[in-house]
Amino acid sequence: MSGGVDSAVAAARAAEAGHDVTGIHLALSRNPKSYRSGARGCCTIEDANDARRAADVIGIPFYVWDMSEEFHEGVVEDFLSEYAAGRTPNPCLRCNEKIKFAAVLDRGLALGFDAVATGHYANLRTGADGLVEMHRAVDHAKDQSYVLGVLTQDQLAHSLFPLGDSTKPDVRREAERRGLLVADKPDSHDICFVADGDNGGWLDEKLGEQALNRGGDILDHATGEVLGQHAGTHRFTIGQRKGLRIGHPAADGQPRFVLDISPVQGTVTVGSREDLRIDALTGIRPRWCGTVPSLLQGPEVTVQLRAHGAEHRARVVVAGDDVAVELLDPAYGIAPGQAVVIYEGSRVVGSATIATTSRTVSA
Structure with a gap:
């Protein structure tokens, strides 16, 4: 429970469905004031208090788990090293991979819980092969399957996304009906560990003289x-x-x-701008939501290259830990370090980190 409206309604729905729910807020910094200030839905003392009040209204136990060390090592340090190397990382995707569906899920399973439920907008279904499939949310404007594309089959089998069939306005109206004070709380957009939203200034401070030189x-x-x-x-x-x-x-x-x-x-x-156009890329460190593919092609195969970005028709070839993507619809301004998430229709196949981008040179 981040302290925002989505996770509050997700917890309420899970409890109403008959699950034995415990609310967990993640303390991601030993000094919350060093992260973003103000009630923005993540990582502040105000957010922890909002989450606690929501849990009281729902009538579920509530705890704060200190994940600051894991978050710093798995997300913040990765962000710093990627930028220092000239790449553009996605810290929200890394947080899902390293923290929410790894460290938190592992601790939850060890304590006897069955799953982690979050306020992400995505849908889970059981496929014909018995595997759990992740699909885009009904509300495509809020769909968050891109930042969840790093989840493995085992993690999906222990995940719940109660908001996948709802729109954001519906969730806010439901929160108001339930008496949750976060019903009108603004969404968070900036990187949670950059207090004022000034990424360059924050990197100057953290990288120090190494960066300034x-x-x-x-x-x-x-x-x-x-x-x-x-x-x-x-x-x-x-x-x-x-x-x-x-x-x-x-x-x-x-x-x-x-x-x-x-x-x-x-x-x-x-x-x-035309110099930014690419029609091919390579990916490394793939993570597959189910069976590992070797070749993906056809009208239903698309890739997404940014959170809430457009879909691009594509042909994908997988060879071990290398993923080659041919874009049938060109993209612009794609950077190494970002994620390429692969879809078949609405189903998420998997994700990889973009290593290189290229453009076919016409003869």
Whole structure:
């Protein structure tokens, strides 16, 4: 129970369905004030109090579990190291993989519980082969199957998503009917461990002199011309347009975007939006929700490359721990470190971390 409306209603529904429910709030920082301030639905003292009040209204036991060490090692350190290497990680996906459905689930099973229930918007079904399948939520605008694509079959078998068949407005109305004070609480959007939402400033502080000494050139992709200087490659992501601080416009008057980040050379390369287009990528460290595929193709195969991003028709080839994806619909601004989540229709097949992206060069 994060302290937000979704997890509160999920707990209420689970209890109403006859499950023996215990509310758990995760303390992810030993100093909550060092994480995001304000009642935003995650990681603050206010959120812990909101979760406790919701549990009291529902009438279930409530505990706070200290997961700060696991969170720091599995999520925060991963975020730091990925940015330092010029990649763009997804900390919410990593939190699901390392914390909510690993550390929490393991502790819950050891204590005699059967499953972890969360307020994520996704659906679970039993397939014809007897395996548990994860599908997109009914509310596609709130669907969170992308950040759950790292879950294995064993984890899915011990998971519950009570909100998968609902829309967000329905959940808020239900919370109000149930007397839950979080009914109108805003959703959280920023990274929970970045207090003010300033990722670059936070990375400056955490990476210290190592980051501040990484200033270098901003280069033009087409000409190799030095267009300006930057204060650290960690302040940029692939596809970024704002904050480049380039002194003069492009020859065609169009905006420039970040195309490449090289921490070793200390360079950031920029170019046109069309230069961002990719139609192939490779993935590593795959995690499969069920049977490991070897080849996925056909009209129902799609991939999603960002949380709440568009679906792209694709052809996928799997060889051991390597995943090759051919995009039949091109994508723009995709960065190594992000996740590619593979679907067949509404079913999640699995996920991999993007290692490289490429563009087919026309003859």
